[in-house]
Amino acid sequence: MLSLPAAGLVSSNCSLDGGFVPCPSNVFSEHEEGVIHVLVTGGAGYIGSHAALRLLKESYRVTIVDNLSRGNMGAVKVLQKLFPEPGQLQFVYADLGDLKAVNKIFSENAFDAVMHFAAVAYVGESTVDPLKYYHNITSNTLVILESMAAHDVRTLIYSSTCATYGEPEKMPITEETPQVPINPYGKAKKMAEDIILDYSKNSDMAVMILRYFNVIGSDPEGRLGEAPRPELREHGRISGACFDAARGVIPGLKVKGTDYKTHDGTCIRDYIDVTDLVDAHVKALKKAKPGEVGIYNVGTGRGRSVKEFVEACKKATGVEIKVDYLARRPGDYAEVFSDPTKIRHELNWTAQFTDLQESLQIAWRWQKAHRDGYAAAS
Numbered sequence: 001m002l003s004l005p006a007a008g009l010v011s012s013n014c015s016l017d018g019g020f021v022p023c024p025s026n027v028f029s030e031h032e033e034g035v036i037h038v039l040v041t042g043g044a045g046y047i048g049s050h051a052a053l054r055l056l057k058e059s060y061r062v063t064i065v066d067n068l069s070r071g072n073m074g075a076v077k078v079l080q081k082l083f084p085e086p087g088q089l090q091f092v093y094a095d096l097g098d099l100k101a102v103n104k105i106f107s108e109n110a111f112d113a114v115m116h117f118a119a120v121a122y123v124g125e126s127t128v129d130p131l132k133y134y135h136n137i138t139s140n141t142l143v144i145l146e147s148m149a150a151h152d153v154r155t156l157i158y159s160s161t162c163a164t165y166g167e168p169e170k171m172p173i174t175e176e177t178p179q180v181p182i183n184p185y186g187k188a189k190k191m192a193e194d195i196i197l198d199y200s201k202n203s204d205m206a207v208m209i210l211r212y213f214n215v216i217g218s219d220p221e222g223r224l225g226e227a228p229r230p231e232l233r234e235h236g237r238i239s240g241a242c243f244d245a246a247r248g249v250i251p252g253l254k255v256k257g258t259d260y261k262t263h264d265g266t267c268i269r270d271y272i273d274v275t276d277l278v279d280a281h282v283k284a285l286k287k288a289k290p291g292e293v294g295i296y297n298v299g300t301g302r303g304r305s306v307k308e309f310v311e312a313c314k315k316a317t318g319v320e321i322k323v324d325y326l327a328r329r330p331g332d333y334a335e336v337f338s339d340p341t342k343i344r345h346e347l348n349w350t351a352q353f354t355d356l357q358e359s360l361q362i363a364w365r366w367q368k369a370h371r372d373g374y375a376a377a378s
C-alpha cells in the first residue's frame, strides 16, 4: 500500500536515494532565468507521466498535480527516482475541482506554462455518467484558466481529442472539420475548448490545443507504461484489453461492432504512439506565442481497423488471443483518422512510431514486467 501525502500537500522530493526528504527551500515558488517551470496536471496518468518524463529529460522544471483518482503514485515515484535533484520535480496531491486548493497551488508556485492533461477519459463511461464528465473536464478547465489568469501564467497546452469531431462524413479529419461531438466526453472537451478560445480572444495567453487521436505505446526505455485501475478496465481502451487478454487476466477480447461501414466492418481509428504525442507537446510548448492560438490534430494520418489492431497485438504478444464479436457499443463512431498536415507544416512534427506492432511490442514489454501495474515498481 502506497502512503500518500494529504490532499493539497506538496511532495518536493529532495532525497537522493529514492526516499522522501522535503526540499529545504522551495525553488518552485520563484521564476528562474533560463528555467521553464511547467505545471503538468494529470501527471500521474498515462500520457501525463510520459510528458513529464520528456520535459524533465529536457531540463524543464515540472510540478505534477494529480488526485490519483486514475493515475498511479508509482509513476510519480519512477520520475522522482530518475530526477531526484532539488528543483526538478515536485508532486502535489490535489483535486482540480477544489478551487481553493488549485488557487493555493498557483499562489505558491511560479509556473511558466500549464500542460492540462488531467481528465476522466472514457467514451463509454461518459455516456453512463455524463455529469462527471462535464464537471471533471469542462468545469475543471475553467478552474485552471481562472487560476492561470489570476496568477499571470501565460502558456497553456490543452489535451483535447478527436472525439470533439464526432462522426464526420469526410475523412481524413482536418482542423477545419466541423466539431459535432456525439458523446458527453467529446462534448465536454469541445466546451472546454470553446471556453479557452473565448478567453484567448481578449488575453495575451499563448494557447495550443492538441486534439489527440487514439494513444498507444509506452516509453521505449521501459520506465513508464499504461496502468489503468482494474475497476476501470471495463471502460478501457483496446490496447489495455488486448494485453489483459494476452496475459489471461480476461478470457478474451470483445470487439464491439462488426457492421460499421468500413472495409472489414470493425471501427477504424488512428493510433498515435505516446512518444510521438509527447514530442508534439514539447514542440507546441516551444512554438506557443503570446496572444495566439494553435489548434492541431495529433495523429498518424492512417486509419487501422480493430481487426488489424487485434492481429498486430497477437503478433506483438505472441499470444493467440480469443476474440468475440459483439453488437455495437453506444457512443462509438465508425471511422476516424487524422490529416496531420497542419502540425507537420507549422510545428515540424510527424509521427515516427507508425508501426503498430512495434508500438504494441514496446508496451507489452512493460506490461509483462509489471503484472500488477505500478504496484511492483513502488
Ligand SMILES: NC(=O)c1ccc[n+]([C@@H]2O[C@H](COP(=O)([O-])OP(=O)(O)OC[C@H]3O[C@@H](n4cnc5c(N)ncnc54)[C@H](O)[C@@H]3O)[C@@H](O)[C@H]2O)c1
Binding pocket: 041, 042, 043, 044, 045, 046, 047, 048, 065, 066, 067, 068, 069, 070, 071, 072, 094, 095, 096, 097, 116, 117, 118, 119, 120, 121, 136, 140, 159, 160, 161, 162, 211, 212, 213, 214, 215, 216, 237
Ligand atoms: N488516452 C487516449 O487515447 C486519449 C485520447 C485523446 C485525448 N486524451 C486526453 O489526454 C489526457 C490524459 O489522458 P490519459 O489517457 O493519460 O488518462 P489517465 O486516466 O491515464 O490520466 C489522467 C490523470 O488525470 C488525473 N485526474 C483526473 N481527474 C483529476 C482531477 N479532478 N484532479 C486532479 N487530477 C485528476 C487522474 O488521476 C490521472 O492520473 C486526458 O485529458 C484525455 O482526455 C487521451
